[in-house]
Amino acid sequence: MARTIPILSLAAGLALAACVMAPSPVARSGAQDYGDYCAGCHGVSGKGDGAMAANLARRPADLTLLARANGGSFPTTRVMAKIWGYTGGKGGGVMPNFGPLLEGDLVPYDGGDGIQTPTPIRLVQIAEHVQSLQAR
Numbered sequence: 001m002a003r004t005i006p007i008l009s010l011a012a013g014l015a016l017a018a019c020v021m022a023p024s025p026v027a028r029s030g031a032q033d034y035g036d037y038c039a040g041c042h043g044v045s046g047k048g049d050g051a052m053a054a055n056l057a058r059r060p061a062d063l064t065l066l067a068r069a070n071g072g073s074f075p076t077t078r079v080m081a082k083i084w085g086y087t088g089g090k091g092g093g094v095m096p097n098f099g100p101l102l103e104g105d106l107v108p109y110d111g112g113d114g115i116q117t118p119t120p121i122r123l124v125q126i127a128e129h130v131q132s133l134q135a136r
């Protein structure tokens with residue numbers, strides 16, 4: 001009997017860990033979404049050197065320079081708007097349809113105008129990830 005207790009508690013611990021850790025379809029990090037949706041063109045580092053970049057008619061933007069090009073402040077709203085602009089699949093652009101990134105929870109986001117706009121959390125997270133890639 002004494003030997004079954006550690007095994008049971010291990011099993012319970014694993015079950016608990018699985019509950020806490022199992023990602024629901026939308027519980028993804030900005031880094032994961034960036035890797036899946038952006039890195040193929042913009043590269044893991046954001047420099048525009050992804051595997052597909054060479055085959056594109058237009059060179060993917062170097063996302064590490066966005067803050068520098070914007071007087072040192074990261075243009076979060078513009079980045080989200082860029083992704084958002086591609087979610088309609090209206091064509092014309094090079095980037096694919098990012099519709100899935102709009103699914104999931106909305107979080108209040110203040111783009112600097114003091115107004116909290118409900119914004120898809122995955123958009124905010126990707127923008128924050130791109131911000132973390134900025135050249136210093």
Ligand code: HEC
Pocket residue numbers: 034037038039040041042052056058059060061063078079082083093094095096098126130
């Ligand atoms: C199929 C290749 C491709 C994928 C995938 C892609 N991009 Fe792009 N991206 C481009 C190209 C090419 C440009 C430059 C032309 C343009 O602006 O449409 C660009 C431009 C941009 C710009 C504008 C930069 C500026 O100077 O204003 C941003 C921001 C951006 N991408 C972010 C993203 C993010 C975030 C993702 C992932 C959600 C992503 N891109 C996925 C190819 C891609």
